[in-house]
Amino acid sequence: MENQHDERAREKLEEAKDQVILAISETMDLYGVTPAAGKIYGTMYFKDQMNLDEMREELGMSKPSMSTNVRTLQQIEMVKKKFQRGTRKHTYTAEKDFFHSFMSYFCQMWEREVKMNMEAIHEAEKMLREIFEDESISTELRDEAKSHYELINQSKVYYRWVEKLVDSIRTEEIYKFLPKDTEK
Amino acid sequence: MENQHDERAREKLEEAKDQVILAISETMDLYGVTPAAGKIYGTMYFKDQMNLDEMREELGMSKPSMSTNVRTLQQIEMVKKKFQRGTRKHTYTAEKDFFHSFMSYFCQMWEREVKMNMEAIHEAEKMLREIFEDESISTELRDEAKSHYELINQSKVYYRWVEKLVDSIRTEEIYKFLPKDTEK
DNA sequence: CAGAACGTTAAATTTTTTCTTAACAAACTA
DNA sequence: TAGTTTGTTAAGAAAAAATTTAACGTTCTG
Secondary structure, three states: OHHHHHHHHHHHHHHHHHHHHHHHHHHHHHOOOOHHHHHHHHHHHOOOOEEHHHHHHHHOOOHHHHHHHHHHHHHOOOEEEEOOOOOOOOEEEEOOOHHHHHHHHHHHHHHHHHHHHHHHHHHHHHHHHHHHOOOOOOHHHHHHHHHHHHHHHHHHHHHHHHHHHHHHHHOOOHHHHOOOOOOO | OHHHHHHHHHHHHHHHHHHHHHHHHHHHHHOOOOHHHHHHHHHHHOOOOEEHHHHHHHHOOOHHHHHHHHHHHHHOOOEEEEOOOOOOOOEEEEOOOHHHHHHHHHHHHHHHHHHHHHHHHHHHHHHHHHHHOOOOOOHHHHHHHHHHHHHHHHHHHHHHHHHHHHHHHHOOOHHHHOOOOOOO
């Protein structure tokens, strides 16, 4: 009867875990991470370490899928490779500090956004300036160029702000303004 | 020859715009907004206002696509409906303040994340507590339940922080810490 | 009230993405 | 060195998502 209790408890424990794993993987899905990667991370979250074969077994998916998804998880620093001697299999651990995952994921995105748009803006500004500074062009066109110029020039304020946000997260300065621990 | 200048200038102006539109829509794509929605927004960004037929014509896409995508753009507050009398067509304007779009988009996401995970965590915690408080269950299982409990309990610190972040963005308090305008 | 204009919903198609099976390469073991 | 084991790339299949065509409902107009 000890066994009976344990059996039911085990089921309940797995159910509890699965609930959290589902929420985690749905969150990741929300941010554009593939379903498989979300499930892998969620599963690893409750384990100390795993290797590719254990993941494959636990999730019932193919090994290449594990391999590629673990790689993308490493890119966003949600999974780290662990050096372990004695076995040839690579073992991995999940980053359990969500603050770190948040930082890594969003900062990467935001930096890419800033870079991409700033480059486009600089190019466009140059062209537009050439237009509205050229007196051989009709006033209407020059005015249009000027107004577009001012619009995109204005947006730089935003991109510079995003850059600062990234900075303050990377340096952890943001936690001075928004402390991690909430009293209560 | 005035015309010749203008013609070339017009081309250059369109090229400049297209460059920025592309960067904007790629950014939106990065965040999981559909390509069509990105193009629509990018196009509207340089216009005062547009109606569905103008969008369809400008982008060479179907009207239902305009309709549904404009709706999702409204949901993330990147496009607003404009009340205009005299015409039966609905006219829309693009939100040109990227700070507003940032706020609307990320806060919605983050709130959903917090809600989803907090709910799952509360449920799971309840179940796990029942396990590790039940003395008829084996020590190993109870310890495992306890350790999972502590893990997910710890993650609440993160979700509460995200909530605070959302708050500080919604109330614009964040700009006290990270001012919009950068000197220079 | 009939007909047209506009927007939306539904079903179907196309495209894109994700995953798997199969082939390959590298590193270890006997 | 031959044969395993492990991980990755490549090509193909399956699944999911985005877009279009078609049908519908509603509101305006004559």
